Structures are given as structure tokens and as C-alpha cells.
Amino acid sequence: MIKEYKELIFTCLLIVLVIANVFFTVSVSASGAELTNIEKTQSTLLSNNQELTDKIANESSLSIIGEKAESFGFSKPENIVYVQVPEPVAKLP
Amino acid sequence: MLLGYKLFFWQVIHGEDLSNSARGQYQVGQVMEAPRGNILAFDGSPLAARRDAWLLFAETPNLKEKPEKIAEKLAPILEIEISDILPLLSKKGSVWLPLAHKVSTDIKGNIQSLGFSGLGFEREEDRYYPEASSAAQLLGFVGKNEEGGNVGYFGLEGYYDLTLSGKKGYREGDSDAKGAPILLGNFKESSALRGVDLITTIDKTVQLTIEKKLKEGIEKYGAIGGSVVVMDPISGKVLGMASHPSFDPKRYNEYNDALFKNPVISDTFEPGSIFKVLIMASALDAEAVKPDTICDICSGPLKVDKYEIETWDSKYYPDSTMIDIILHSDNVGMAFVGGKLGADTLYDYLDKFGIGRETGIDLQGEVSVPLRKKGTWNIVDLATASFGQGVSVTSVEMIRAVAGVANDGMMPTPYVVSVLKGDGWEEVIQPKVERVVSQKAAEEMTAMMVNAAKNGESKWTSLRGYSVAGKTGTAQIPIAGHYDPKSTNASFVGFSPAQNPKFIMLVTLNKPQSSQWASETAAPLWYSIAKDLFLYFGIQPEN
Numbered sequence: 079m080i081k082e083y084k085e086l087i088f089t090c091l092l093i094v095l096v097i098a099n100v101f102f103t104v105s106v107s108a109s110g111a112e113l114t115n116i117e118k119t120q121s122t123l124l125s126n127n128q129e130l131t132d133k134i135a136n137e138s139s140l141s142i143i144g145e146k147a148e149s150f151g152f153s154k155p156e157n158i159v160y161v162q163v164p165e166p167v168a169k170l171p
Numbered sequence: 172m173l174l175g176y177k178l179f180f181w182q183v184i185h186g187e188d189l190s191n192s193a194r195g196q197y198q199v200g201q202v203m204e205a206p207r208g209n210i211l212a213f214d215g216s217p218l219a220a221r222r223d224a225w226l227l228f229a230e231t232p233n234l235k236e237k238p239e240k241i242a243e244k245l246a247p248i249l250e251i252e253i254s255d256i257l258p259l260l261s262k263k264g265s266v267w268l269p270l271a272h273k274v275s276t277d278i279k280g281n282i283q284s285l286g287f288s289g290l291g292f293e294r295e296e297d298r299y300y301p302e303a304s305s306a307a308q309l310l311g312f313v314g315k316n317e318e319g320g321n322v323g324y325f326g327l328e329g330y331y332d333l334t335l336s337g338k339k340g341y342r343e344g345d346s347d348a349k350g351a352p353i354l355l356g357n358f359k360e361s362s363a364l365r366g367v368d369l370i371t372t373i374d375k376t377v378q379l380t381i382e383k384k385l386k387e388g389i390e391k392y393g394a395i396g397g398s399v400v401v402m403d404p405i406s407g408k409v410l411g412m413a414s415h416p417s418f419d420p421k422r423y424n425e426y427n428d429a430l431f432k433n434p435v436i437s438d439t440f441e442p443g444s445i446f447k448v449l450i451m452a453s454a455l456d457a458e459a460v461k462p463d464t465i466c467d468i469c470s471g472p473l474k475v476d477k478y479e480i481e482t483w484d485s486k487y488y489p490d491s492t493m494i495d496i497i498l499h500s501d502n503v504g505m506a507f508v509g510g511k512l513g514a515d516t517l518y519d520y521l522d523k524f525g526i527g528r529e530t531g532i533d534l535q536g537e538v539s540v541p542l543r544k545k546g547t548w549n550i551v552d553l554a555t556a557s558f559g560q561g562v563s564v565t566s567v568e569m570i571r572a573v574a575g576v577a578n579d580g581m582m583p584t585p586y587v588v589s590v591l592k593g594d595g596w597e598e599v600i601q602p603k604v605e606r607v608v609s610q611k612a613a614e615e616m617t618a619m620m621v622n623a624a625k626n627g628e629s630k631w632t633s634l635r636g637y638s639v640a641g642k643t644g645t646a647q648i649p650i651a652g653h654y655d656p657k658s659t660n661a662s663f664v665g666f667s668p669a670q671n672p673k674f675i676m677l678v679t680l681n682k683p684q685s686s687q688w689a690s691e692t693a694a695p696l697w698y699s700i701a702k703d704l705f706l707y708f709g710i711q712p713e714n
Contacts (some may be wrong), residue, residue, distance in 0.1 A: 110351040128223050135217045139301040140375045160712055
């Protein structure tokens with residue numbers, strides 16, 4: 079009777095281990111695919127980030143801003159007049 | 172028996188081959204490229220930056236359309252001739268063909284929208300220059316080495332190549348039939364280390380201003396070339412450095428190699444009268460002369476050995492003081508000063524000013540011409556060196572030395588990179604300065620330069636009211652053992668304000684044709700640039 083129980087327990091344990099093994103293998107292999115997807119997403123995001131960085135660099139180029147400013151009618155200051163403010167003497171009564 | 176033999180044959184005799192073959196199917200090795208570091212201006216905006224680009228390739232067995240049709244559509248998008256691409260597409264016997272390198276993401280999108288099968292893209296790195304060819308000789312360029320890898324040449328790209336390059340990574344592991352990694356299998360990874368970013372001292376506004384003005388100046392004065400350097404004389408930070416003619420780093424292979432070197436650090440010239448600043452400062456420091464010392468040989472040409480030393484305009488001023496000698500840029504007077512100093516002392520001072528030695532600026536390609544050995548100078552060498560002949564300097568050597576006068580006698584080491592910035596760390600480069608002359612000597616020399624700028628031969632072009640210490644230099648060009656009678660190098664070095672200067676600038680023009688005198692070429696160009704810099708740096712007139 080005890081021997082039969084032992085066999086039953088052993089069989090059940092074996093089945094549980096086999097199922098766990100299959101489950102774990104399937105789960106790990108699914109993780110591999112998931113990892114690939116994450117890496118692809120990461121690559122796409124990095125690529126998009128790089129594109130946006132390039133766009134910012136291009137739009138903030140001083141040469142381009144200068145050309146745009148000129149086309150909008152801005153010009154460099156010429157004939158600047160400096161006004162000398164006299165230092166107050168004996169300001170207080 | 173047969174079964175046993177077969178098992179032995181496959182498992183023992185061919186076991187290793189089969190095992191390797193199987194490993195080749197599930198083990199994947201991949202080199203991970205390290206992105207090259209960016210080169211940034213002082214405000215963090217890019218001067219040279221990495222960006223994604225693409226290699227366009229064709230898998231010929233998968234091409235469904237005729238090569239002629241594909242070539243016809245691709246050529247205008249890639250901005251090339253059909254004849255450039257058609258022979259490649261029509262090539263027999265090839266399976267994989269590279270069609271174009273460094274294709275931008277926008278163009279990639281346009282090509283993909285054509286829907287041709289058999290065309291593909293592979294990521295590769297490109298260098299992007301938001302300010303186009305600005306500062307090209309300062310930046311250098313990224314070219315290819317013999318193995319086809321990216322290598323920086325000249326300028327910052329060359330000097331900091333290892334720092335910018337980073338370190339490639341490698342990944343190896345088992346993968347399934349779809350290429351997904353098997354996490355329980357063998358997995359080794361050595362991460363790629365991205366290249367370090369360089370934050371430079373370059374101010375884009377200064378850089379673009381000097382480039383524009385230099386180009387205009389070269390055209391106006393008919394020079395064959397020229398350079399402008401702007402530096403902070405207190406710290407040695409290079410704010411701008413431009414030379415013309417130059418090149419476009421994006422298309423470096425279309426230019427002559429001679430344009431790659433930076434004239435500011437790689438070309439030497441006889442400085443002429445701007446050198447008088449160093450000699451006079453040395454004599455003042457050594458107390459060989461005082462500002463009011465009278466020159467008792469300044470009444471006419473000076474006979475030295477078999478040579479006769481004359482003034483540039485054949486005018487002579489008897490009983491000139493040292494102030495007058497700098498004001499009139501008097502060669503005879505400077506020979507007097509040189510004589511008071513003596514050859515060995517003069518040599519020691521020039522050595523302290525770094526003349527004849529590289530400045531150590533962090534740019535690839537710096538050269539220097541050593542001074543004649545101490546103890547071998549004769550009286551002619553001493554006299555001519557006193558007014559800047561018979562010695563050769565680079566522009567960066569010269570501006571550093573004069574910065575020593577501008578900065579109260581403390582000479583800075585010029586540098587371009589102020590911060591090295593990696594992932595999660597940064598290293599700030601500290602300025603280096605060393606004393607070359609006393610503060611008193613530097614102040615006396617500065618006062619002489621202010622007087623020269625206000626009342627000297629270039630006074631007509633000076634900007635009234637602004638505090639400028641400056642000196643012109645018109646130098647003859649040595650060719651085959653004598654001086655070229657027709658051409659000169661014109662230069663002007665100056666700093667402003669004279670006290671607590673915000674910038675020092677050296678302008679050099681090679682062989683200007685409109686006039687041989689620096690006072691009529693380099694000086695007005697200096698003031699033309701300075702006018703913009705005064706506004707930018709907030710320097711106001713004194714009164």
C-alpha cells in the first residue's frame with residue numbers, strides 16, 4: 079500500500095516537473111521573442127530620437143537662422159549711439 | 172553492425188564538423204558599433220554631430236523590375252546620373268551589391284515609397300555639420316582607414332579620434348529559427364561604449380562673424396589667403412578660428428589635400444612688427460629699458476655688419492622714447508632695444524614666450540620652427556629678430572605670446588575643448604597659465620600698444636572711443652635665401668578692452684595686393700571684425 083502511494087507520488091511529481099519544464103521552456107522562448115521586440119522598439123525609438131535631434135540641430139543652425147532673419151527684414155545694428163548718463167552729484171538734499 | 176559503424180562514422184569521425192555546422196545555425200555573433208561622439212560649441216549646439224545614414228543595397232536575385240527602370244527612378248532621388256547606377260544593377264553574377272553610401276533617412280523613405288523589391292538598407296553612421304563648412308579646418312573630418320573604418324583626420328577629429336571613437340561591442344548567443352535569442356543558451360555580451368562628446372570653447376557667433384569678414388577682407392584686399400583667431404586672453408579659450416581658403420568636411424574628398432591643414436597652427440611666417448611687442452615687453456621686464464628711455468641711434472639708418480637697417484617709411488625720429496619706437500614701429504629703435512637686451516637674454520625671453528615651441532593646443536597638425544640655438548646668435552640675428560625678421564612663428568604661437576602681455580604678464584595655453592562628456596560623467600579641462608613678464612612690464616607694454624593703436628599708422632581705421640591695444644605687422648616673405656620684393660604678409664594683433672580684455676584677435680593676410688602695408692589691409696579688417704565683437708561682448712566706448 080505504501081509502495082503504491084510512493085509510486086503515485088513519484089508519478090505525480092514527475093508529471094508536475096514535466097509540465098513545469100514545458101511551461102518554463104515555452105515561457106523562456108516567448109521571452110526571447112519579447113526581448114527581440116523590445117530591442118526593435120528600442121532601436122526605433124533611438125532612431126526617432128536621433129531624427130528629432132538632427133531636426134533641432136538643423137533648425138537651430140545659426141547660418142539658417144541668420145538667413146531667415148534677413149529674409150524677415152532683420153538687420154545688424156548700425157550707427158549705434160551711446161548715451162552717457164551723468165553721475166549724480168550731491169543727490170541728497 | 173552496420174548501425175554501429177554508421178553511428179561511429181557520424182558521431183566520432185564527423186562529430187566535430189557536424190557540431191560546428193549545427194552551432195553555425197543557432198549561434199549568432201554580432202558586432203555592435205560605437206556611435207562617434209559629437210563636437211559641440213560652448214553653448215552645447217552641435218558643430219559636428221553623428222546621425223543615422225543608410226547603405227542602399229540590391230539583392231539582385233530578388234529584383235523584379237528591369238535595371239533600367241530602377242536606375243531611372245533612383246538616379247534623381249540619389250542626385251546621381253543614371254549611368255552611375257545602371258552598370259551596377261546590370262552586373263551579372265553578383266548576389267548583393269552596394270549601390271549608395273550615407274543615404275539620408277528622408278531619401279531612404281523616398282526610395283522605399285517606390286516599392287521596388289530587392290532593394291534594402293543597412294544602417295551606417297554619418298557626420299552632420301549644421302553650420303556647413305564653418306570651422307572646417309578646426310574640426311577636421313572623418314575619413315576611412317585601410318580597413319574601411321571611420322577615422323578622424325586633422326583638427327579636433329584627428330586630435331581626439333580615440334576619445335570620439337568609443338569602443339565597439341560584441342554580442343554572441345544562441346538563437347531560434349526566427350533569430351530570437353534563446354535565453355537559456357550561451358550568451359555573451361560586451362557592451363559598446365559610445366564615443367565621448369567634446370564641448371568646445373568655440374562661440375558660433377564669433378566663428379561665423381570672423382569667417383564672413385575674413386572672406387570679404389580677402390576679396391577686398393586681393394590677398395591669396397588669410398586667417399583670423401579670436402581667443403580669451405585670460406584663460407586661453409579659443410573663441411573662433413578661421414582660415415580661407417578652406418574646404419567642406421562633408422565632401423572632403425573633392426578638395427585638394429593642402430586645404431586640410433589648419434594654417435593657424437600649421438603655417439609659419441616671419442611675424443614682422445607684431446613681434447616688437449614681445450621684444451619690448453621683454454626689455455621692459457628685464458629693465459634693460461624704461462618707457463622713457465631715449466634711443467640715441469634712432470636718427471638715421473643703422474649699419475650692422477654688412478647690412479643697413481632702415482625704418483619702414485624711411486622716416487627717422489632722433490631721441491625717440493620706447494613709446495615712440497612702438498608708435499612709429501621703428502626698426503632702428505627696436506635694434507637699439509635688442510642691443511640693450513643682448514642675444515642670450517632675448518633668447519631666454521622668447522623661449523619663455525613659447526617662441527620656437529608648439530603651444531600644445533589640442534588640435535592635430537601643430538608645427539613650430541625652433542629658434543636658432545642659444546649662443547649662436549650674431550649681431551645681425553639679434554638686430555633683425557628685434558623687429559620680427561629671421562624668426563618664424565605660427566599664428567597660434569603669436570597670439571598666445573601677445574596674450575601673455577594682455578593678461579598682465581600671465582601667458583595662457585590655448586585650448587579648444589573645455590569639457591569631455593561621456594555617459595554619466597564629464598571632465599572639465601582647466602586653463603593653464605604661466606608668468607612670462609611682470610605685471611608692471613605688461614601694463615607698460617599695453618599702454619604703448621594703446622598709444623600705437625590710437626596714434627600709429629593705423630589710426631585712420633581705429634574705432635574712436637573704444638579701448639584697444641594693438642600693433643600692425645608688415646612682414647617680408649623669405650624666398651630662396653632672400654626676401655620677395657613684391658609681396659608681404661600683413662597682420663594686426665590686438666586686444667580689447669586694454670584693461671581686463673574680453674578678447675584678443677590676430678588677423679593675418681597673405682600677399683594682399685591692394686596695399687603692401689598692414690595698416691591699410693589687416694588693421695581695417697581687424698577693426699571691422701572688432702566692431703561686431705564689441706557689440707556681441709557688450710564692450711562700450713570709454714567715454
